[in-house]
Amino acid sequence: EPTQDKQALLAFLSQVPHENRLRWNQSVSACSWVGVRCDASNSSVHYLRLPGVALVGQIPANTLGRLSQLRVLSLRSNRLSGSIPPDFSQLKLLRSVYLQHNEFSGAFPPSLTELTRLTRLDLSSNNFTGPIPFSVGNLTLLTGLFLQNNGFSGKIPSISPPGLVSFNVSNNRLNGSIPSALARFPASAFANNINLCGAPLAPCNPFFPSPAPAPTLPPPLVPTQSKRRKLSTAAIIAISVAGGVLILLLLLVIIFLLIRKRRKSESAKPQKLPVSAATAVGDAGTSSSKDDVTGGLAEGAERNKLVFFRGGGYSFDLEDLLRASAEVLGKGSVGTSYKAVLEEGTTVVVKRLKDVAVAKREFEQHMEVLGNIKDQNVLPLRAYYYSKDEKLLVYDYMPAGSLSALLHGSRGSGRTPLEWDNRLRIALSAARGLAHLHVSGNVVHGNIKSSNILVKQENLDACVSDFGLNPLFANSSPPHHRIMGYRAPEVLETRKVTFKSDVYSLGVLLLELLTGKAPNQASLGEEGIDLPRWVQSVVREEWTAEVFDVELMRYHNVEEEMVQLLQIGMACVATVPDQRPEMQQVLRMIEEMNRGETDEGLHHSSDDAIRGGGGSDNSQATPVESRTSPPGFTP
Numbered sequence: 001e002p003t004q005d006k007q008a009l010l011a012f013l014s015q016v017p018h019e020n021r022l023r024w025n026q027s028v029s030a031c032s033w034v035g036v037r038c039d040a041s042n043s044s045v046h047y048l049r050l051p052g053v054a055l056v057g058q059i060p061a062n063t064l065g066r067l068s069q070l071r072v073l074s075l076r077s078n079r080l081s082g083s084i085p086p087d088f089s090q091l092k093l094l095r096s097v098y099l100q101h102n103e104f105s106g107a108f109p110p111s112l113t114e115l116t117r118l119t120r121l122d123l124s125s126n127n128f129t130g131p132i133p134f135s136v137g138n139l140t141l142l143t144g145l146f147l148q149n150n151g152f153s154g155k156i157p158s159i160s161p162p163g164l165v166s167f168n169v170s171n172n173r174l175n176g177s178i179p180s181a182l183a184r185f186p187a188s189a190f191a192n193n194i195n196l197c198g199a200p201l202a203p204c205n206p207f208f209p210s211p212a213p214a215p216t217l218p219p220p221l222v223p224t225q226s227k228r229r230k231l232s233t234a235a236i237i238a239i240s241v242a243g244g245v246l247i248l249l250l251l252l253v254i255i256f257l258l259i260r261k262r263r264k265s266e267s268a269k270p271q272k273l274p275v276s277a278a279t280a281v282g283d284a285g286t287s288s289s290k291d292d293v294t295g296g297l298a299e300g301a302e303r304n305k306l307v308f309f310r311g312g313g314y315s316f317d318l319e320d321l322l323r324a325s326a327e328v329l330g331k332g333s334v335g336t337s338y339k340a341v342l343e344e345g346t347t348v349v350v351k352r353l354k355d356v357a358v359a360k361r362e363f364e365q366h367m368e369v370l371g372n373i374k375d376q377n378v379l380p381l382r383a384y385y386y387s388k389d390e391k392l393l394v395y396d397y398m399p400a401g402s403l404s405a406l407l408h409g410s411r412g413s414g415r416t417p418l419e420w421d422n423r424l425r426i427a428l429s430a431a432r433g434l435a436h437l438h439v440s441g442n443v444v445h446g447n448i449k450s451s452n453i454l455v456k457q458e459n460l461d462a463c464v465s466d467f468g469l470n471p472l473f474a475n476s477s478p479p480h481h482r483i484m485g486y487r488a489p490e491v492l493e494t495r496k497v498t499f500k501s502d503v504y505s506l507g508v509l510l511l512e513l514l515t516g517k518a519p520n521q522a523s524l525g526e527e528g529i530d531l532p533r534w535v536q537s538v539v540r541e542e543w544t545a546e547v548f549d550v551e552l553m554r555y556h557n558v559e560e561e562m563v564q565l566l567q568i569g570m571a572c573v574a575t576v577p578d579q580r581p582e583m584q585q586v587l588r589m590i591e592e593m594n595r596g597e598t599d600e601g602l603h604h605s606s607d608d609a610i611r612g613g614g615g616s617d618n619s620q621a622t623p624v625e626s627r628t629s630p631p632g633f634t635p
């Protein structure tokens, strides 16, 4: 138990407001706290990683500076401010410092330039000002120096650590010539400064070398008489036009908000399924098939009926469905999904497809293929309905919701984090479901994403939904923005999904499980990120631990597993389809992951997983034992 380090950490946390999910328990070893890792003998703290835990305010002096054996410090993505305490100079063994995305200010921290073992220093996206000191040159072991998005000014000192491979000073207020030792970095590393010149930017003028900080003079405050008159006429016109536009915009926004609010409240309250009137009036009377088999389909619009597949145990007809109270679950890429509660109490999900491009016969044949796929990790298609105006699919309702909701729902505020073991189990279930589709069903899923991984309430096992629908649609329409982040690069061009593009999408899903980040989801209020590219760039920088979801940091002995799953995910997102593994290989890799403590959970069924088509739902996965949180930590 590193008593002194523990005191230092407690002193730090007691003075810095933070999210309460850290909950460092004083009665257990500091080595088991969230974000803290010690050496093998648990005698000192070696790693402190507290990214994105809402730390606010200054780092108090005489706290972290006392962690004398610290190797890695990550406080990135918080709201820390002020300057870095001088006692950081005592952290002589620090190798990596990640302080980016905070609100630190003041001069370049002099204490950091004394840490001669530093290999990575990231101060980007803060409010640092003043010059970059020459003493940065003391840091001869640096491989990465990130100072972008600050207010650094003056010239760039001539530093040239031999191993420097990543360097960025863009978006500062630097000027003067770029030292030749840094000319090998791309122009983007120097972009958006006041007046930098020399390679890789434009050459400096040899007669007027390195201009002083460009005096960007404000326009004269008191213009001449005539100018003022001219300007004010123009200004008046400009102001009135701008004002008019502004008012118009404001009105539009208000109207938009009102419409949205109305729509929302309409969709929230239970309604009837909004299937077309023709369907309701013309067909309802004839829809009578109970547990019907797909054979002998009725022809002609007036004889359409709800066609059930075997094994669902449902007993209702179209009329019942139309009388059910329906609630919009969401609008997806191929239509809208409703939760329908029938009068006798059965709840199902009805997906109302839009823009189906195939004729009835083809639709029916395709449904027959999909309806016969039975696997415990695939959400079964229970029934379908086809008429000229309406195409409906019926699935079981999964009350525990989707992986997307579990992973991204109400982040930061009173949410229950999704535990590592559960994430692993979901990854395994998704891989099993997808392998079954590929091998036994010979069906491309075509739409793997976290909202299509539905969780079973009993054991957090999961199944893949919305599979195999692509052949029903013309593939000329641009992909829906919510799928974009999962789409393999070749699909964006060819618009054709394949087994290998499914593997890519599953890879993105694995990265999503590991990072907690949603790929390209502008709807979550974040700038979308290209998850595979982001992970690849971070891992390339030997920064692997930084990619993992902050919620996973509380678990011990699982980093090894996380890295293994990360490697599998990264193999799946290879840009070239042929370089991606087959789905069965992916499944086997996940099953054979070298599990630190509970080996059994994943090993049992490599062959079992690819179960024969038409099999029953009765094979049960052995649940993976839940790894405990550190003692004393209540999730």
Ligand SMILES: Nc1ncnc2c1ncn2[C@@H]1O[C@H](COP(=O)(O)OP(=O)(O)OP(=O)(O)O)[C@@H](O)[C@H]1O
Pocket (backbone or CB within 6 Å): 329, 330, 331, 332, 333, 334, 335, 336, 337, 349, 351, 379, 395, 396, 397, 398, 399, 401, 402, 447, 451, 452, 454, 465, 466, 482, 483
């Ligand atoms: N059977 C189901 N049980 C419970 N929730 C479901 C079910 N099917 C879909 N959902 C949820 O309803 C919402 C809307 O689903 P829907 O499939 O229409 O859209 P999507 O998954 O966002 O996109 P896509 O149409 O591309 O699959 C999603 O949040 C999804 O997770």
